[in-house]
Amino acid sequence: MSHATPFLAAQNVSQIVANPQATQAHDLHILRDVNFTIEAGQSVAIVGASGSGKTTLLGMLAGLDSPSHGQLFLAHEDLTLMDEESRAELRKHQVAFIFQNFQLLPSLTALENIMLPLEVKGTDNANALAGQYLNHVGLGQRGHHYPHQLSGGEQQRVAIARAFAAQAPILFADEPTGNLDTQTGHHIIELLFELNQQHHTTLVLVTHDVQLAQRCQRRLSLTAGQLTELVDV
């Protein structure tokens, strides 16, 4: 690649939120001076204790939030120089996201939830495509059920199918297998890496699953907002 800017990177990124009840001294440092670079097509796992800032970091990389300090690059673009309008445009074409808390719209059926990214892009055969993705995650029969009629694991699978349907070159996944049993978890992991290999999708996932972390090319560890790269021994 002839780009001078990195494909996906954080440079000196900090996130500080004011503690609503106290003075400056008590400000909460969610991320402290985070630095890393990810190449296109890589698979990266972010691991860390609960509350260490993984979700916050992932959201920032995807351009969902802006950092207090530092620079972020997504698909060679400097996110911190962009306005919300152009970040939205970038997300539309580059990013798919699997949320920790699924974020399925309660008023939409499973199938319609999956159709949503296709519809936003204006894809013609959204319905048929969404059906295929639903089959992929093994929920072909549940397309017309509403989120509240599905179990946590099933909702997670719908959320994953929705992310696949976006057909984006970069996929962010926040604990994608957190609610799944071992067997379904395996199946989903296979799907994720299939995507990575066949379509050269860049994978950035947050996980507690050791097996999943092992399958990634790189592992980053977050501890109290500070990032270190784990190197295999």
Next chain:
Amino acid sequence: MFKLAARLAWRDWRGGELSLLFAALLLAITSVTSISLFTHHVKQAMVSQGADLIAADLRLNSSQALPEDWAVQARNLSIQQAHVSQFQAMVFADNGMQLASVKAVSNHYPLRGELSVGGAAFDQGIVIAHGPKQGDIWPDSRLLASLNASVNDSINVGDLSLTISRVLITEPDQASGFASFAPRAMMHLSDIAATHAVQTGSRITHRWLLAGDKSALTSLQQQITPLLSSGQRWQSPTDGNANMAATLDKAEQFLLLAGSLAVVLAGVALSLSARRYSLRQAKHVALLKCLGLKPKQLRLLYLSQMVLLALFVLIISLPLAWGLYQGLTLLMVDYIQTSSSTPALAPFILGAGTGVLCLLAFVLPPMLALAKVAPAEVLRQSSNQKKANIGHLAIGFGAVILLVYWHSQSLLISSALILGVVVILLLLALLTHQLIKLGNTIRPHLGQGAKIGWANLVRRKHQNSLQVAIFGLALMLLFSLVSVRSFLIDDWRQQLTQDTPNLFLFNIYQEQRQSLLGSMKQQGLTTEGLTFFPIARARLAKPKVDNPRGDRELNLTWSKALPAGNSISQGRWWHNSSTAPLEVSIEADYAKSMGLGLGQTLTFNVAGIEKNAILSNLRKVDWSSMQPNFFFVFSQPLVEANSASYMASVYIAPKDRSKLGPLLREQPTISMLDVDQVLQQVQRVVTQLSLAVEGILIMVLGAGILVLVASIQASIDERRHESAILRTLGASKALIRSILLVEYASLGFVAGLIAGLGAEAVVAVLQNQLFQMPVQLHWPLWVLTPFIGMILIGACGWWFNRSVITTPPLRTLKQT
């Protein structure tokens, strides 16, 4: 983009997300449109009632004959016309003679209202379409009695002999003033010449009666008005009759008020549901943003959703309003009739306009603000605990005021409502804080449910303030309307009392008073409540007024005390009338139209003697009281006691009417003015209007209750979730029920309290300024309203939350 908007809107609709917004908008448009349609209908009925009183839609009164070509102009505009000429003439019969007021009418008289006749004096009348034909005469009961004549006799008017074919019982346009004491007779217009009773220079009044299309009448009036001479004057239906006009005016104000309240309620309902919708949409927006929708696209998306919603609601609500209105008029068809039933376009425009404006003011701002939701919101369990946006509230408030003004065209109603809202907000700010303090001190002594309930109240301070403001506003509007309705109906009911005088007696001399009472007793007539008023006839000599109302013989009276039902609007009533110089009190509007001012010295010509009197005060007269009312009241007698003439008023029951003939024969010098027919007309109108007012009240109450329900529902989501969590923690049904009851009942109590006080302020302003009535405080109202609020809102809150108690908690948790 529009396709996506439609698709998302459809899914929201299917999921019930839009249903509250839909219902609120439907309520807004339907209630405003149907109330406005009904108001329009009642107004038309009022105008047609007024039209009956002048027997036409429009009348030209003239002291000289009218040019021929005016009739041609009217004919060209397809306007119906009739002519009436009225003059005084001696009427001769075999057994007597009598000065009578003769009314000569053309073929088409009356154009509006009903004429009724009988076969003998004081008969029950039968309605008849036209006046007497040529050669016939219809004397009224009094004339017949004083002439000692009966049907089929011949009587002479001037030189012409006419046959009595019927007895005149009622005329639609009988003058209701005291101008015509003389007995009356009706004959055909073309017989006038032959009587030779009307010579050049004799007093004759001409009336040109017109009826037809409103625009045609207006254009005729515009053509002719510049040509009118000083003795010619237009008369429209409402300025014919002072007491009727006063009643109609109050009714119209009430209808406008009620309509305005419907507008405010609609606004409140919409703003509530819009708030709820936008809170629930925040997640959608954040997610759509993650999927790459730009803020601009999101704004367009919601804008098109709103347009779709508005169109959909309009398509449903306008016919619905029409149906409602039809149903209501059908229910009242026996009571409220109009001559034309052409649907008016204005109410539909008003209703649709109100809906669209409410949508723009209440729904659009929060929707557009949605585009600002940060995409990172999806990463968290976003809180629904957003404070109300002051800017959005201000826009909404401004829009409501604008709408109320549009609807009522009355600065007064608009400002009374603003005052009410301000009172509510002030009380709210004052009370919330105090109550929470109070709660904190009593909390340790409460039961478990009440304790948690109180804690919840305090925790949700801001939301609760908004909630109380809305409950309070809705309750205030309802309380105000109910109490305005009560005092209005009370006021009208006084006119409906059975013993309102329906007969006026004139030309009674000092010494004749006892003998009159004796004769009445002898005939078995009641003399209860009969009071004598002294009367003198006089002319205002100085200053010369340029108004035909002042330039004629006036009926004057004198009194030490302020007559009942009168109130002083300027100046002071006299204390010691016997020693001071002569003072006079004049009815305020009359004085104004004559250009007379306080402190002026006026010269009256009383039977050839000039008397000076100082105008010391102006009076307001309740014209709807049907008591004898006088434009002029003096502080001292104007004539010697033994030459004074008196008038009296008395109620004669229908069964006693046949005794009036014999009474008149016994007291032949006394004149009578029978206002029974006018009174019945007024009572009929009052009955109709009372019904209309009740009908409107029910509609607005319905709208108000719906608003309460909507606002409770809007508050429910969060409480459901909490209750479900409490259930999983093992709270009993009874505990949850008591928590909810404490929360909603306290909210209701506070809302009721401030609503009562707010309503008092609104009603005081309206009573004093709009309805021109003395202000009364309604203390039972404030004592009651907190409890009404408590019960109403407590019950609603409990009812809508009962599913939380009965459904398994997991299901509730999954759905929220």
